[in-house]
Amino acid sequence: MITNMKTKILSIAALGLLSLSLTSCGEDFLEVSSKTEGTTGNFYNNEAAASRALIGCYDGWQRTVSNGPAFAFHYLSELLSDECFGGTGNADARNSAVVDRFDMGEDNSQMNLHNTLWESYYAAIYRVNELIAHESTISWNSDKSHGQLIGEARAIRGILYFDLVRIFENVPLLTEPSTENVPQAAVDDVYAQIFADLKYAADNIPADAYPKAASSTNDGRITCYAAKAMMARAYLFYTGVYGKEPQGVSKADALSALEDIIASGEYSLVPLYKNLWYCASTTWTGSDQAGWTEVSTYAGEDNAENILTMKFNYTSDYNGNAGGNNAIQMFSVRGGTFKAPYGQGWGGATVPKNFVESFPAGDQRRDASVIDLAAEGIASMPAYADKAIADQREYTGYFNKKYTARSGYHKSESDGSWSLTHYWDGLMAGDFQISQPIGYTLIRYADVLLMAAELGSSNGRAYLNQVHNRAYATQAEDGSITMPNNAIELTTANIMEERRLEFAFEGIRYWDLLRQGVNVAAAAIVASGESVLNGGIEGEVSYKAANITSKRGFQQIPQTQITLSNGVLKQNAGW
Numbered sequence: 162m163i164t165n166m167k168t169k170i171l172s173i174a175a176l177g178l179l180s181l182s183l184t185s186c187g188e189d190f191l192e193v194s195s196k197t198e199g200t201t202g203n204f205y206n207n208e209a210a211a212s213r214a215l216i217g218c219y220d221g222w223q224r225t226v227s228n229g230p231a232f233a234f235h236y237l238s239e240l241l242s243d244e245c246f247g248g249t250g251n252a253d254a255r256n257s258a259v260v261d262r263f264d265m266g267e268d269n270s271q272m273n274l275h276n277t278l279w280e281s282y283y284a285a286i287y288r289v290n291e292l293i294a295h296e297s298t299i300s301w302n303s304d305k306s307h308g309q310l311i312g313e314a315r316a317i318r319g320i321l322y323f324d325l326v327r328i329f330e331n332v333p334l335l336t337e338p339s340t341e342n343v344p345q346a347a348v349d350d351v352y353a354q355i356f357a358d359l360k361y362a363a364d365n366i367p368a369d370a371y372p373k374a375a376s377s378t379n380d381g382r383i384t385c386y387a388a389k390a391m392m393a394r395a396y397l398f399y400t401g402v403y404g405k406e407p408q409g410v411s412k413a414d415a416l417s418a419l420e421d422i423i424a425s426g427e428y429s430l431v432p433l434y435k436n437l438w439y440c441a442s443t444t445w446t447g448s449d450q451a452g453w454t455e456v457s458t459y460a461g462e463d464n465a466e467n468i469l470t471m472k473f474n475y476t477s478d479y480n481g482n483a484g485g486n487n488a489i490q491m492f493s494v495r496g497g498t499f500k501a502p503y504g505q506g507w508g509g510a511t512v513p514k515n516f517v518e519s520f521p522a523g524d525q526r527r528d529a530s531v532i533d534l535a536a537e538g539i540a541s542m543p544a545y546a547d548k549a550i551a552d553q554r555e556y557t558g559y560f561n562k563k564y565t566a567r568s569g570y571h572k573s574e575s576d577g578s579w580s581l582t583h584y585w586d587g588l589m590a591g592d593f594q595i596s597q598p599i600g601y602t603l604i605r606y607a608d609v610l611l612m613a614a615e616l617g618s619s620n621g622r623a624y625l626n627q628v629h630n631r632a633y634a635t636q637a638e639d640g641s642i643t644m645p646n647n648a649i650e651l652t653t654a655n656i657m658e659e660r661r662l663e664f665a666f667e668g669i670r671y672w673d674l675l676r677q678g679v680n681v682a683a684a685a686i687v688a689s690g691e692s693v694l695n696g697g698i699e700g701e702v703s704y705k706a707a708n709i710t711s712k713r714g715f716q717q718i719p720q721t722q723i724t725l726s727n728g729v730l731k732q733n734a735g736w
Contacts, residue, residue, distance in 0.1 A: 205295035208302050208310070214292045215310055218317050219381065220484075221285030225321070226601075227473060227483040230278035232260060234324050235564070235601050235668040236488040237278075237716075239510045242671035243689035246555040248511035250495065251696035253554070257509060260716070263708040265736065275328070276719035282325050283335070289318040291338040308365030316366070316383040316391070319358030320603075323395050326351050327672060330715040331733060344729050349408065352399050356409040359395065362388035363418060373427040373465065381472035381600070386427060389418035390468055390604045393612050401676025412616060419613040422468070423624075428606040429465045430631050432642050434525050436460040437467075437605075438563045441529035445501040445570055449579045453501075453570035468604040475591035475598045485596040492666075493566040494532065496549025499539045503532060504566030504583050504593060508549075512559035512666075513689050513702075520662060524632050530665040532560040555702055556694040561666040566597060607631075607663055615656050622651040629659055675714045683709040711735035 204210055226233040232240065239245040240261045247257030255268035265271070292314050301307040318336075325332045326348060334346035334354060366385040396415040399407045406412070422428065435441040439459045447453035462470050477485035493506020512531055520527035534540040535558055540550075550556055567584035583593040590596065607628045614621035626648045633645045649655050660673055674682035683706040690703040712735035723730045 205292070205299055207300045208306060211292065211295075211299045211310055214288075215314055218285070218289045218292060218314050221281075221288040222317050222321065223471065223473065224483055225278065225281045225285060225324075226471070227477060227485055227487050227595075228277060228281045229483070229487040229595070230281060231256060231274060232278060233488040234278075234328070236491050236510065237275075237328065238668035238671050239492075239561070239666060241686075241714075242674065243513075243685040244516050244665055244670050245510040245512060245561070246557070246689075246693065246702050248495075248509045248553070248555045249491075249507055250552055251554045252552075253507075262704055263712055263735075264705070265717075272717070272720035274719070275716060276721045278328075279719050279722055282321055283333075286318060286321050286335060287338055287340075289314050289321070290336060293318075293336075294338050305367055309367055309370050312362040312365035312385070312388070313383050315358040316362035316388045319355045319362065319388075319395075320383075320391060322351055322355050322358075323391070326355070327398065327675075328716050329718060329733065330713070331718070331731070333730070342726050342729050345731065348403075352395070353408040355395055356392065356407055359388050359392040360409060360414075363392060368425065381470055383469060386422045386425060387469035387604060389422055390609050390612075393419050393616070394604070394608070397612060397615065398672055398676045401678075416613060416616040416618060419609050419616065420618065422606075422609050423613065428468060428609070430606060430610075430627060431460050431464050431466045432631070432644075433458070433634055433636060434632055435529040437464065437602075438529055439567065439599075440502045440532070440562050440565055443502045447570070449570075452572065453579055455501075455569060462600045462602070466606045467602045468606060468609065470600040470602045472600045473598045475585045475588075475596040477591060477595040479592075479595070483595075485591065486599050486601070487595055487597070489564060489597040489599050490566050490594055492561045492564050494534070494539070494549070494560055495553050496545060498568045498581055498583060499542055499545050500537060501568045501570055501581060502584070503537075503539075503560075504568040506566050508553050508556075508560075510561055510666075511553075511555045511557045511693070512561065513691055514557050514559065515689060515691055516665075517559050524662060525634065526632050526662050526665065530562055532562045532565065534558045534560070550694060551697045554693075554695050555700075556697075557691075563666045564599065564601070566593060567599070602667070605667075608660075608669075611656055611660055611663070614651060615653070622648075625649065625651055625656060625659060628663055632662065679710050679714045680706075682714055708735075 205214065237260065240247055240257060247261035249257050256271045256274055258267040259265060259271045260274060293311065296311055330348055331345040332351060333343045334351050335343065336354060362383065363385050366383070366388060368385055371382050371384050392410060393415040396407065396410050431437050436458050437460060442459045443455060443457035445453050445455055473486040474484040477483050490506040491509040494503055495506060495508025498505045517527065517531050539545050540558055568581055569584045569587050570579050570581055571587035572579050585591045585596055585598065586593060610624035610628055614624045618624060629649055630645055630647060633647060634642055636642050657673065661670060664670060671682070674685055686709060687704045687706050690701065693700055693702050712733065715733050717736035718730055718732050723732060
């Protein structure tokens, strides 16, 4: 493990330097009486201190993205899948190609692709372990508040380990605030801890802790329903990959957890799919002369469907304050800001043409999920065609619309002129490279319905078709919504196809593939290869199934961590 972690994390988390990095928060969460006069011996003495420590745990979780790892979990998940290529700039390092193609031959120097990611995850785990280690010394106001606070902390730890074990499979398991140099744990032991943590959270976070109906936001807090949904997701992944039941959670437990969410009435499908996503539901009308108006039907991050969203803010800077979504610009259109609502990015995760064309006719999810640069008129703009395409690797003409940087038209206070600029810059807030406040929705109600159908709910066919029919809903000029009744049969193949289309670019597809078998994942990824433009010159993206299967679909352990451990950590097979 990381031998110098203790000093770094104690200075940030254990001593109360716990900045709340969740948006829409109240000032009371930020009021800390002392930022320097605390030790692990005297800090954890009451529930107020424990609550501040929990905020630090959320901040640690958020920093797995905002610390700026080259491949944050969501971005990494997309590059690994069959719905995105590596992309980025024509002259950029080949690290994206190494990940996308599971091939060190793309760049043999890339031995530490995930070192910042690894460190950020274990730093966050340390914070959680520090809080849980002092559970018995804290003077709790009530059993209810005790269960809620520790439940949230354990849910964060469960999610952190679930990410780690999906990326690397073989990871150290630390459940105490230790910096010992320990070997990788048996994968079954890590999953047992994940299920224990999520089950504790599901059982102990009160159902009324953050009621959806009573508030438009819960500031990204983990509810008992989020813990239940994540537990079901982990169950499906584990049983799919390892072909056996895990310790601590049964199929009946996973299905019951999902049925509890459905029966709660807390969540529902947003009637029009596009309204789940800002860029899919927003246009700008007007001109530089007459002025511009934003027209949006966006339901917001805290809509009725979103069960758990990882929150960010736009207060990041280059002085160590990290709170923005530092991966969003990787998904975004390279070369500049050409048309609102799309902002500038680095052109990673280009979308294969064959994936775009795989959406059935009339499926509203295609246009809600994909930026079609030709259809938007961007591809033909001289500024884009002459500069951006020449600087873009693996250009397909398509980008991720769900998670992309934003732009807008803004009026100058000095001379009244209008200009197109980065959305957050226009609000005089942050830096577009590090200060994107766009959250990641980890779990939607649609996922709950489809997981319940997959696990054998007696209402499975109805759940499947709620999701399927919503994809074909249309809205008339008077605002009325027509929901078709194009029922499909309840089969495993139909469920998996619905998941493929429903969750495009949401960091879910690759794990759905892998749980069907590494050979299934490899075949789908190989089939996604096609012709692309590299710096404007025709090329090809091609994959070798053996590169994926030899690694069993998992990623390389950072060489720095192996070196720091004096060889206690072992590299994964195939790398």
